[in-house]
Amino acid sequence: MEARHDLPITNLDYPKPITSPPPPISKDIELKRAIEASSKSSLFNLTRDHVLYEDEWLMAVNKPKGVYCESVLSSAPKIIVDSSSNEFHLANRLDRDTSGVMLITKSHKVAAKLVKAFTEHKVRKSYIALSIGPSPNWSKITIKSGHGRSKHGAWRVYAALDVGRVLPGGSFVRDMETTICSEVVSVNGENPEPSESQSIIVVEGEPELSCVGDDVVVVRAFPRSGRTHQIRLHCQYLGIPIRGDVKYHGMYEWRGRTFEGHELHAESLSLEHPVTGDPLVIQSPLPCWAAGDYVTV
Known part of the structure; x- marks a missing residue:
């Protein structure tokens, strides 16, 4: 019998994943968290208290948990010292519920340099x-x-x-x-x-x-x-x-408490400054759960 080359391939040899898929309960919980984060993000505004570092080329901020990166970026021009530029970019991204260091660049050129540094594992x-x-x-x-x-x-x-x-x-x-x-x-x-x-x-x-x-x-x-x-x-x-x-x-529920997001924090970034070449280490304050209050916070 001749092979039929016009038939669709239905049995591709895809690799098998190692870890388990999300549990069924995660769909509803993630939807609830996304809705809450959208509401929180729409009201969010950066303040100078969020700023960890700033110079004329970039700014580092401490992103709160439960806020989308885009909301952090959109509110950045309101507090940047020199906000005449309209070339603000996120140099790195964090998941919705991950808190910690985020870099915001103030020009396309600096953004391109930092993207290259991240891609080449230099950060x-x-x-x-x-x-x-x-x-x-x-x-x-x-x-x-x-x-x-x-x-x-x-x-x-x-x-x-x-x-x-x-x-x-x-x-x-x-x-x-x-x-x-x-x-x-x-x-x-x-x-x-x-x-x-x-x-x-x-x-x-x-x-x-x-x-x-x-x-x-x-x-x-x-x-x-x-x-x-x-x-x-x-x-x-x-x-x-x-x-x-x-x-x-x-x-999700542990020792009588329900947790409304994962507990992961971007603690620090170490890199060569994209313009000056100087070593730059940016650290963010640890959240309470990382500082020792594991159960009640």
């Missing part, structure tokens, strides 16, 4: 996250994996060997790398015994790490790449999903 980013799960038995772990959307449209972790393969919809699996450190971790509000354990995980299949545990674990994460929801995905893979991050199986 060092530090995040802090509060997770619920088993206490880590490692001090530093680097995860190398693939990243992409599954056939259901959700971001998922893929095997490192799948990088470059085609996904449903025509996109590709891209590389994703995060280093997560636990030498500054707090577990249930206490510092754990120091560990010398350092490891590199190249994701090949289902995670072998235990997901059983109800400890409060605060970690610092240093993403090398800048993929969408990267830290949230890698924390899910490690079995320590971020508290409140219902999309990636984080605790």
